[in-house]
Amino acid sequence: MRRTEYPAAIRDLIAQLRQMPGVGPRSAERIALWMVRARSDHPEQIARAITDTRHSIRACNLCGFFAAGEICEICGDSARAAELLCVVEQPTDILPLEKTGVFRGRYHSLGGKISPLDHVDPDDLRIKELLQRIDRENITEIIFALPADVEGESTTNYIVDLLKDKAISLTRIARGIPAGGGLESADELTLAAALSGRTKL
Secondary structure, X not given: OOOOOOOHHHHHHHHXXXXXXXXXXXXXXXXXHHHHHOOOOHHHHHHHHHHHHHHHOEEOOOOOOEEOOOOOOOOOOOOOOOOEEEEEOOHHHHHHXXXXXXXXXXXXXXXXXXXXXXXXXXXXXXXXXHHHHHHHOOOOEEEEOOOOOHHHHHHHHHHHHHOOOOXXXXXXXXXXXXXXXXXXXXXXXXXXXXXXXXXXX
C-alpha cells in the first residue's frame, strides 16, 4: 500500500522553506502547515513583505550595506566622520558595530574574505571599490574589523600591502577577553590577542 503524503503543493512549500537558513525539516513542515491552515491573511502579508523587500532593498553603492536608494542612511548622514572608514567582511557586520554607538565614521563591506580553498580571490571582493573610495574621499584612517581567522588575517594583510604607500593610518579593532568574561574560559588565541593588544592605563 502506498504511503500517504502531503499534496504536492505543500511538499514543494516545505522544500522551499527548508532552503532558508536555520529552518530544518520539522520547522519547515510546521511553518508550511501554519500557512495553509491560517484563518487570517498573515501568510499573504508575509509573502507581500518578502516581495516588497526583494524589490525595494539593494546594496548601497558606497559601502555595500542595505539601502532603499542609491546610498544607505549611514553614507547619506553628513554628520558622520567621513575621514574614518571601517572595513568589514559582510554588510551584516555593520549593524553590530553601529549598535555600540561608539564608531561615528563610515563603513566599507568587502562582501567576503580571500579564501583560495573556497575559490574566493581578491577580484571577487569589493577591494577595487575600496581603493577607489580612498582615492576619491578624504580618508585619514582605515579600521579593519575582519574576522580573526586565517582568511580574515590574509585579507587584512593583502589590503594593508596595497595601501602601504598611502598616507593613511591603518588600524584594526582590538581583540581579547569579552566584557564579563574570565581568563579561565578564554582560549590561547584570545589571550594572546588580549596581551598583544593591551592599552595603557
